[in-house]
Amino acid sequence: MQLQLLPQTFAVCQLQDTSQINWQLPLYFFSKTADELSLVCPEADLPAAVLQCERGWRALKICGTLDFGLVGILAKISGLLAEAGISIFAVSTYNTDYILIKAAHLDKAVTALSINGYQITA
Structure with missing residues (x-):
């Protein structure tokens, strides 16, 4: 399976409202629940006002469109990274999944995945 390393460094944030989000930018992951508003975005596009923010994430995109009937793709990747002692933040879209890894652990993650x-690709 092929993974693409995205060039940006990402931030995972909690927001009070969506007024500062520039929806015209090409890459945002946004979620809303009864308890919170969360945003994952390139650090360069981070809104000025956030409640909490964790910076320094890199993203691996699973290449291709994943059929909803496929089983275990994210589980296998997250399991390999867990065995290597690397925590992840996963984001799923309609077509695919993204695995975010702290930049400090990226080389170790790439090694763990490559040997498996x-x-x-970049």
């Missing part, structure tokens, strides 16, 4: 058959 994953091809990682």
Whole structure:
């Protein structure tokens, strides 16, 4: 399976409202629940007002469109990274999944995935 390393460094944030989000930018992951508003975005596009923010994440995108009937793709990747002692933040879209890893652990994550058959491109 092929993974693409995205070039940006990301931030995972909690927001009070959505007024400062520039929805025209190409890459945002947004979620809303009864308890919170969360945003994952490139650090360069981070809104000025956030309640909490965790910076320094890199993202691996699972290449291709994943059929909803597929089982265990994210579980396998997260399991390999867990065995290597690397925590993740996962984001799923309609078509695919993204695995965010702290930048400090990126080389170790790439090694763990590569030795287990994953091809990682930039």
